[in-house]
Amino acid sequence: GCSSGGSTGSTDAAAGGDTPYVAIVSKGFQHQFWQAVKQGAEQAADEFGVEITFEGPDTEADVDQQIQMLQTALDKQPAAVGFAALDSQAAGPLLQQAQDAGIPVVAFDSGVDSDIPVTTAATDNKAAAAEAAKQMAEAIGGEGKVALVVHDQTSVTGVDRRDGFVEYMEENEPGIEIVDIQYGGGDQAKSADLAKAIIAANPDLKGIYGSNEGSAIGVVQAVKELGLQPGQLTVVGFDSGKAQIDAIKDGLMLGAITQNPVGIGYETVKAAVAAIDGEELPKSIDTGYFWYTADNIDDPEIAAVLYE
Amino acid sequence: MTLTTETPTPKPAEARPNAARGALRGSLQQLLAFASLIVIVIFFSIASPHFFTTANIISIFTAATVTGTLALGTTFVIITGGIDLSIGTGMILCGVMAGVFLTYWGWPLWAGVLGAVLFGALIGVVNGFNVAVLKIPPFIATLGMMLIAAGLALVISGTKPIYFKETPDFQSIMNLSIIPGVRFPLGVAVFIVLIVLSALLLSKTIVGRYTFSIGSNEAATALSGVNVVKWKIIIYTISGLFVGIAGVLSASRLSSAQPTGGMGLELEAIAAVVIGGTSLQGGKGSIVGTVIGALIMAVLTNGLRIISVPQEWQSVAVGLVILIAVYLDMLRRRSA
Amino acid sequence: MTLTTETPTPKPAEARPNAARGALRGSLQQLLAFASLIVIVIFFSIASPHFFTTANIISIFTAATVTGTLALGTTFVIITGGIDLSIGTGMILCGVMAGVFLTYWGWPLWAGVLGAVLFGALIGVVNGFNVAVLKIPPFIATLGMMLIAAGLALVISGTKPIYFKETPDFQSIMNLSIIPGVRFPLGVAVFIVLIVLSALLLSKTIVGRYTFSIGSNEAATALSGVNVVKWKIIIYTISGLFVGIAGVLSASRLSSAQPTGGMGLELEAIAAVVIGGTSLQGGKGSIVGTVIGALIMAVLTNGLRIISVPQEWQSVAVGLVILIAVYLDMLRRRSA
Amino acid sequence: MSAPLLEVVGASKSFPGVKALDDVHLDLRAGEVLALVGENGAGKSTLMKLLSGVYTPDEGEFFLSGEQLAITGPKQAQELGISIIHQEFNLMPDLTIAQNIFIGREPRSGGVFLSERSLNRKTRELFDRLGLALDPSEVVGGLTVAKQQMVEIAKALSYNARVLIMDEPTAALNDAEVDTLFDLIRRFTTPTTGVIYISHRMHELRQISDRITVLRDGRYVGTVETATTPTSEVISLMVGREIVSEQRQSDESAPRETVLAVEGLSTKSLLKDVSFELRKGEILGFAGLMGAGRTEVARAIVGADRSESGTITLHGRPVVINNPAEAAKLGIGYLSEDRKQLGVLLERNVRENVVLASLSEYIGALGFVKDKKIERTAREYVTALRIKTPSTSQLVKNLSGGNQQKVVIAKWLAKDCDVLIFDEPTRGIDVGAKDEIYALLNQLAAGGKAIIMISSELPEVLRLSHRVAVMCEGRLTAVLENADATQENIMDYATRFSAYGTVK
């Protein structure tokens, strides 16, 4: 099997060998989250005996790059495609092309706004963000100013994780005021610098929410650099990674939402295999999310979905 | 009396470039970039049966269309000895403007497209003004514009993609298949027309002549009575027009105006221009070269994906090919 | 007619700029950039009471440290008339190498840090070789290196961040508070030392002299018996050393070597250099200017956030300030 | 008599800290060639730049045929009928000859497209009229300096100018080419046109000019009739002192040791089997026509260009020199002929330029440069060579051409080489300064240096050289003792080869 993310062997397979080839086009590949998705996909590939390739654009702003990747993937005539759309509309013509060629498409991570995908393996980002908001509200006693450091202003995940948080606060927590939303591109240093600016501008700030790994760690970094005492500012995050896990254990961060990236990757390939075999699939596969804190971080159920 | 009857007549040993040699050298230069392209194509064709197929070749051209269009326009600017870093985000802004005109303001298709292209020209005019009149160095003038355009694209779109709900035909510009059966998209045909037009513009018109002249010796061109300020603005405007067209093509391809991205595209386009033998010092360059350069970049990206090179290695490979291609070009020039 | 034997003595009308005036002019240039900085600081201080506080000023310096370090090194390259686009991703690669040395290979702290810095120098040597020996234009040579470094950082790290588990002290390099009570980080002190060192290097040593000579007229410098190839490699290596140091500082700040990012940082650093009055044509520039340029960029980013300007407007504002600052500098130079 | 063709009244122009022109007067009569002379930095080029619209005057009025002019820019000056050939080249090296000449005036076919064919035809017509044998479609960057100069001249003449200004047009030309040029000038001067001719070559003035206007230190000194004024008087008007007349180098018969021996030097493009010896304390002059390969010999010796074969022996030991840095280390200095491109750092100050070749001698502990010592050295040379500059921190671009040349010489004097190769050391230098440079070369030779001096001016070669090497088409055709050398036999050796390299 092809477990190392696209050895050249897969081409032979795709050329008509007996191992089916599944091309996966994700929203990224550099970040830990996507690497965990890739890991799950590879697990399933081993288990079900398929070849896979896994690729994604450099940033979640590169819609065009993702479209090119999808195009190339289709040109390789795969047995199935796994696709996490940055913009469903933008991918419309290519999805149509896949359908015309009889290549089943499995959507993952976030929904593809189209009838073409046979199923969608995803986390409900908005609900997950609302959970983070709920935990934050509880921690600060339903009162005070909070701010958001979001990784992206335009991508679906960025928008959902922002809106899920903001909408929860607006609907349920009249005592909480959102004073600032800034975007750091998921870059830790940049997120740290802007979190420091937010804290400087709002000395009475109660909490900050970081919408992905890089943003959350950036916020933690800001707290460290400003020498704030644990508890002075409540930080909640998203995703995992060693730094975030450490911050939670050290008490710098209250807790974070984690999705199940390995599960997403696994379910995507599993569904692709089922689709290749012509099996019926449910319209969506919920891969779930968890709220984890220092208390439950070592639970087997949680530990299984965290990545370092 | 002539000058050379006094002095020894030219002998074979006097290896100086003459007209014929110059022309030959010109085509040799393109030949070399062309040879690189052929080598790369042959390599990938052997490495994967999926590479040299009609569908994939069309994919390559489709991929080359947007960057290639940007590269065509910026070839003019680079030949003047300037540079245009604003083409990537400028293109994004033009796409957003197409969305604004067509979807928000409900203009008819032709007007919206024209408007977006002219908006690109406007960006070019501002760049040209900053460079030619305010004398801000091109690198900085267009770096500033790069940031401004990136910001404005977000501001104007409200940080959301704009979809072309009112004009579903908009997506045909890039995607319409004009040859039944082979998926040959209209956008690629547009690109080919642009290549021909810009080649004519550069080699046969007064704009082209002054482009080379300014790049060759700006002060002397000005002393010869050419209104360098005016022509530089015109040349940046041409680059802007291509930015506008690329913006329309890209938005059409994605059936949506994406307000982000575009950063880094300028470097890709400039790399295509330079691989094609155009000198960043100005004074030298050709459209054919730029097209070959753009194809080399597109083939490389596509081929590496087709043969499933791990993605982290792809950027290493592209970097190496850029270095090697330009180094070979240098070698040839020195030995010539 | 009588033969006059008087020798032409200097006449009073010949009141030409002398040494003192030259020095004054030099400082005026920095004064102007400095004035821009002051204006911006005053503006933000009035706009928000939270801007001009000790903590926030330290935050600004902390934010300026990494980009500023890159800008210091690249000032040398730009004065030679070159450019270095590889500093952003090169820095990322050096951070990863620090992780490899310290965490994977278990080197002691000092050795790992030295190794990472020297690795930066190695990147510089390769750039210098490509530019000086292979004669690849700097823009292209370092663009290639930018892509290669970005790819290698991912390859070497296995696309995972590397944590400094074996050497927890590593994070002190940037974060250790050296003045009790005010959280003045060691990294900022390092930055200040680097400023002084590079200023001395540029203005008082032979490397600095040749940096200016090469930028002023490379061919004439070579014919004067200066080994331009050697000195260019040295100058790119200096830039590489600063890249290595920036890599260590940045990894130390994040307590981890992040294998991604870095792209775009080179443009930020170059913008800082140019705002500080260094000319991309080569031959002119100063370290003081670069530091002021880096501070202008850092103050602007921080201040706009402090006064909660919506982020999409921030990039527009930075773009405009770059244009205005460089335009004013041009004005001053022309009137001088 | 009617109003002069062109009249300048009370022109003044200052640059920051420099009064380049102070109340200067000039009148050009129709049908005459007016020579404009003066020392380096006297303000000649500045005055001409006022006339051609490059600079705007601080004060002064201009009249063309009695009508007052307001000159606003280069293009307008051309339209008014004032055409100029600048001291520095103003050509676009990447364009062809024809494209250069008609830049801004391109013929178009059908209104949109350029017609290369009619452009080349027009250019060929122009060349036929002027008697030039140049290929209009050749790229200018590949031409020799002399041919580029001819292109400049052709370009200026292609405007139907009434006033033609030539700022040192012969600085890069040899005698044959100068004859061609003078022929052109004579054909150009009709009763309705006039020429202003700037040169430092005194003998040319007698050949071509009708009257001579002299400037000194930015001021008008006077105008004299060429025919009735001895050259010595013009010179003393220019420099305010007497210049010793020409004398030949006395031949020293005492055998001297050989410092540099070149054996069988050949290059891919031109040089064929060049061999010669250079002795201690001598000046070896290199004469030859343009493109004979003298510069190429020098560049090959110092490793600036690659040589195909040949050995170089220095002080009896064979050496391999790959680049000018190695040459400098071995004590061989090369002073190039192209001052602007290859000689000075225009944007740096006098001080830095003077010590550029010898900077490593001014380095103290830790690589720090000794600025005080540099300043002392620079001031020494500014005084010794009488470089006209307010201070050593003046940027070299603000010096006049001649003073820039002195700065380049100072750079090599400061380096203290055993072997010095001077390529056209007096190009663009005024008579007074020339004399100083001659004295300097003699002094250096007397001090034991071995000097190669490449010059296109035969009188200069004859006056200075102990021996004269003559080149023709990349070969060395003769090495003559000074006593045996005459203008005639040098010219003979310089044209030894007819076409295709066969011996006459």
Ligand SMILES: Nc1ncnc2c1ncn2[C@@H]1O[C@H](COP(=O)(O)OP(=O)(O)OP(=O)(O)O)[C@@H](O)[C@H]1O
């Ligand atoms: N742009 C400038 N800025 C400052 N000073 C200048 C400038 N141009 C010329 N000068 C000065 O003006 C004076 C006159 O210079 P100009 O070039 O007219 O001399 P010239 O008579 O042509 O000398 P040469 O024979 O050496 O060419 C010189 O002292 C020169 O240094």
Ligand SMILES: Nc1ncnc2c1ncn2[C@@H]1O[C@H](COP(=O)(O)OP(=O)(O)OP(=O)(O)O)[C@@H](O)[C@H]1O
């Ligand atoms: N880099 C080069 N490329 C092409 N041709 C060259 C190059 N360098 C020199 N040549 C040619 O070699 C010939 C020798 O030129 P060189 O400059 O050595 O002559 P010269 O005797 O010094 O004459 P002058 O300097 O008076 O023109 C010329 O025809 C010149 O065009």
Ligand SMILES: [Mg+2]
């Ligand atoms: Mg002059």
Ligand SMILES: [Mg+2]
């Ligand atoms: Mg010569």
